Amino acid sequence: MTEILEKQREILAVEGLGALIAASPENVGYSVGFMIPSQVIPIRKRQFYSIVTPDKEALIVVNVEYKEALANSAIRDVREYNEFTEDPVDLVVEALKEFNVTDNRVGVELDFIPARSIDRLRTTLPKTEIIDAERIFDRMRMIKTPAEIETIREIARIVDQTHAEVYRNARPGITEMDIALMFIEGVLKRGASGMKNLVVGSGERSVFANCPPTNRVLRHGDVMRVDVFAHLNGYLSDIARTSVVGSPSKEQHQIWAKLCKAESLVFAMIKPGVTTAELWRGFLDYFTKAELNPAINFLGHSIGLTLHEEPFIDRYNNYVVEEGMVLVIEPVFATGAEQYHLEDFVLVTKDGCEILSDGRGQLPVII
Amino acid sequence: MTEILEKQREILAVEGLGALIAASPENVGYSVGFMIPSQVIPIRKRQFYSIVTPDKEALIVVNVEYKEALANSAIRDVREYNEFTEDPVDLVVEALKEFNVTDNRVGVELDFIPARSIDRLRTTLPKTEIIDAERIFDRMRMIKTPAEIETIREIARIVDQTHAEVYRNARPGITEMDIALMFIEGVLKRGASGMKNLVVGSGERSVFANCPPTNRVLRHGDVMRVDVFAHLNGYLSDIARTSVVGSPSKEQHQIWAKLCKAESLVFAMIKPGVTTAELWRGFLDYFTKAELNPAINFLGHSIGLTLHEEPFIDRYNNYVVEEGMVLVIEPVFATGAEQYHLEDFVLVTKDGCEILSDGRGQLPVII
Numbered sequence: 067m068t069e070i071l072e073k074q075r076e077i078l079a080v081e082g083l084g085a086l087i088a089a090s091p092e093n094v095g096y097s098v099g100f101m102i103p104s105q106v107i108p109i110r111k112r113q114f115y116s117i118v119t120p121d122k123e124a125l126i127v128v129n130v131e132y133k134e135a136l137a138n139s140a141i142r143d144v145r146e147y148n149e150f151t152e153d154p155v156d157l158v159v160e161a162l163k164e165f166n167v168t169d170n171r172v173g174v175e176l177d178f179i180p181a182r183s184i185d186r187l188r189t190t191l192p193k194t195e196i197i198d199a200e201r202i203f204d205r206m207r208m209i210k211t212p213a214e215i216e217t218i219r220e221i222a223r224i225v226d227q228t229h230a231e232v233y234r235n236a237r238p239g240i241t242e243m244d245i246a247l248m249f250i251e252g253v254l255k256r257g258a259s260g261m262k263n264l265v266v267g268s269g270e271r272s273v274f275a276n277c278p279p280t281n282r283v284l285r286h287g288d289v290m291r292v293d294v295f296a297h298l299n300g301y302l303s304d305i306a307r308t309s310v311v312g313s314p315s316k317e318q319h320q321i322w323a324k325l326c327k328a329e330s331l332v333f334a335m336i337k338p339g340v341t342t343a344e345l346w347r348g349f350l351d352y353f354t355k356a357e358l359n360p361a362i363n364f365l366g367h368s369i370g371l372t373l374h375e376e377p378f379i380d381r382y383n384n385y386v387v388e389e390g391m392v393l394v395i396e397p398v399f400a401t402g403a404e405q406y407h408l409e410d411f412v413l414v415t416k417d418g419c420e421i422l423s424d425g426r427g428q429l430p431v432i433i
Numbered sequence: 434m435t436e437i438l439e440k441q442r443e444i445l446a447v448e449g450l451g452a453l454i455a456a457s458p459e460n461v462g463y464s465v466g467f468m469i470p471s472q473v474i475p476i477r478k479r480q481f482y483s484i485v486t487p488d489k490e491a492l493i494v495v496n497v498e499y500k501e502a503l504a505n506s507a508i509r510d511v512r513e514y515n516e517f518t519e520d521p522v523d524l525v526v527e528a529l530k531e532f533n534v535t536d537n538r539v540g541v542e543l544d545f546i547p548a549r550s551i552d553r554l555r556t557t558l559p560k561t562e563i564i565d566a567e568r569i570f571d572r573m574r575m576i577k578t579p580a581e582i583e584t585i586r587e588i589a590r591i592v593d594q595t596h597a598e599v600y601r602n603a604r605p606g607i608t609e610m611d612i613a614l615m616f617i618e619g620v621l622k623r624g625a626s627g628m629k630n631l632v633v634g635s636g637e638r639s640v641f642a643n644c645p646p647t648n649r650v651l652r653h654g655d656v657m658r659v660d661v662f663a664h665l666n667g668y669l670s671d672i673a674r675t676s677v678v679g680s681p682s683k684e685q686h687q688i689w690a691k692l693c694k695a696e697s698l699v700f701a702m703i704k705p706g707v708t709t710a711e712l713w714r715g716f717l718d719y720f721t722k723a724e725l726n727p728a729i730n731f732l733g734h735s736i737g738l739t740l741h742e743e744p745f746i747d748r749y750n751n752y753v754v755e756e757g758m759v760l761v762i763e764p765v766f767a768t769g770a771e772q773y774h775l776e777d778f779v780l781v782t783k784d785g786c787e788i789l790s791d792g793r794g795q796l797p798v799i800i
Binding site for chain 2: 090103104106107108109110111129130131133134137148150151174176177178179180181182183184185198200243246247250251254259260261262263264265273274275276277278279295362363364372373374378380381382383
């Protein structure tokens with residue numbers, strides 16, 4: 067965790083900032099090395115702030131979670147407020163004054179901090195130049211530390227193995243909710259910290275991007291799309307498979323084979339120096355040749371303490387791929403009535419990539 | 434759902450507003466009648482807005498969730514944006530112009546809308562008077578509709594029954610994570626939509642307010658605190674029990690009996706017209722007489738699409754209790770090393786309250 071505070075200090079120097087202030091669950095969690103429960107639940111009106119200056123740092127938490135914070139936080143200067151009588155922004159101001167950075171430029175997450183809180187900060191500290199720290203935090207989180215990579219490797223393994231197990235054991239006639247429970251059991255027994263969310267869309271529901279499981283019964287001929295958002299110490303999975311209940315048609319086998327081939331082509335291109343625009347173009351060229359249209363306007367993204375992180379791989383952005391990035395590659399194809407989705411993790415290495423989960427191969431069949 | 438749009442229109446008239454704009458998961462969900470998956474996961478950089486004017490309404494969603502929104506939203510005018518190329522605030526502005534309310538006062542959730550978005554809204558619509566809608570939404574959600582009450586009654590029943598089942602079936606030697614899995618299975622098989630979060634703190638971990646389950650093994654003599662945040666269509670439970678592994682001491686039985694008595698005393702006071710300050714005072718008088726100190730600075734709160742809703746029952750606020758409120762009563766007592774927690778739901782009726790979950794009785798024992 068000291069490593070992440072050091073990264074923040076390097077950026078303070080490069081950007082000429084007096085302090086970096088995090089407010090979102092992921093950036094506070096990143097700064098202190100654990101996800102704060104009230105931010106995860108969320109009890110969103112409870113605010114949390116981490117403040118890092120060149121030589122000081124502080125964490126501001128609601129008093130009922132002071133004990134948890136003291137027990138877990140990498141930032142040891144923990145300050146508590148009463149949610150009914152105090153405004154946590156006042157504790158931020160107090161810390162900035164104490165740390166002598168109120169005459170400096172200060173980075174704040176303007177894509178997260180609520181309007182009322184920024185108004186109070188601006189009014190209370192009129193001499194402080196507040197700049198938007200969104201990109202600073204996003205870029206900082208793009209390259210994973212060795213500890214983060216270890217955690218992500220493990221959650222990818224857990225979810226990959228659980229996918230394989232569930233389709234072997236599932237039977238027609240059970241419900242989407244039964245499938246959900248099998249996944250929850252599967253990831254927990256393999257060591258996941260929890261199941262954050264789970265997408266289970268069968269039959270006509272397969273077209274919905276992020277639909278939760280229902281009591282819909284799996285019937286012969288159904289396509290079922292499952293996307294698993296489990297986590298290990300806050301680090302998320304986002305690994306999807308599509309299966310068919312009963313006997314898949316020849317066309318269904320072909321669609322799946324094409325998704326696998328698309329993934330393989332992209333994996334082969336991934337190495338430091340390639341751009342995300344090149345990956346998108348390579349994917350799109352193949353999909354077009356294979357007579358598939360992409361169902362969504364992106365091929366992938368990174369992941370970590372949030373589900374969608376930079377770099378995005380799509381038609382709009384362009385990033386240079388670097389060693390230490392984790393990329394989530396997800397070719398998706400939709401007919402009018404059904405959606406097919408394959409999604410896996412790779413880690414960018416010195417000269418290529420390490421595949422962290424791998425759904426390529428035979429189309430999963432539930433019989 | 435029409436009922437909730439009607440409630441918003443009544444408030445527009447009372448407050449003299451041209452529009453109410455919701456942005457948070459709970460208030461957008463409340464307006465449209467379902468929780469938007471990206472807000473639940475959350476993919477927090479995707480923004481969603483509901484806009485209600487005296488005669489129009491619109492919902493703004495990211496394009497990948499347009500299909501889900503169309504299939505589920507009570508607001509039928511659904512408008513989509515591309516998250517990579519468009520700012521959803523611009524769609525809000527466009528709708529406000531189209532609805533002819535830009536010269537009016539407009540209510541926006543200033544406790545949620547991010548700094549950058551409010552800056553854009555203020556700059557683009559300099560003539561629009563933006564007021565803080567936090568209290569408007571909070572107050573609106575205090576009195577539950579009949580449909581909400583039905584859902585809350587059901588999730589309370591599901592969780593209450595699951596608590597009872599788990600302590601009967603649990604055995605010393607299993608882990609907190611095993612307990613978690615028993616709860617997840619228990620609530621799903623009884624019809625819950627999902628387990629949002631789960632607090633399992635045994636032994637020395639019982640003192641942490643919101644700790645997730647770990648692989649800690651339950652040992653003879655442990656106190657275990659479990660608080661269950663399951664949900665039915667987004668409506669949450671927050672129902673806690675404390676159990677003892679092995680043979681509880683006489684003192685532990687006494688502490689539990691006092692928590693039950695505290696709850697009973699408060700239940701007996703609840704009826705329309707009583708104030709939350711009176712409830713807090715009644716609770717505190719009894720706790721003092723019983724030689725217990727409250728471990729947290731509140732006795733309870735309401736609940737719904739978020740975990741902590743108004744009215745709060747504590748030493749700082751004061752509200753008049755009304756028919757149709759759901760109150761969550763949670764006496765908590767901590768020794769230095771252990772924490773005891775009992776938490777149940779009641780619905781305020783015409784002349785008293787209906788108990789929706791009931792943990793009073795014998796101290797749960799795991800043997």
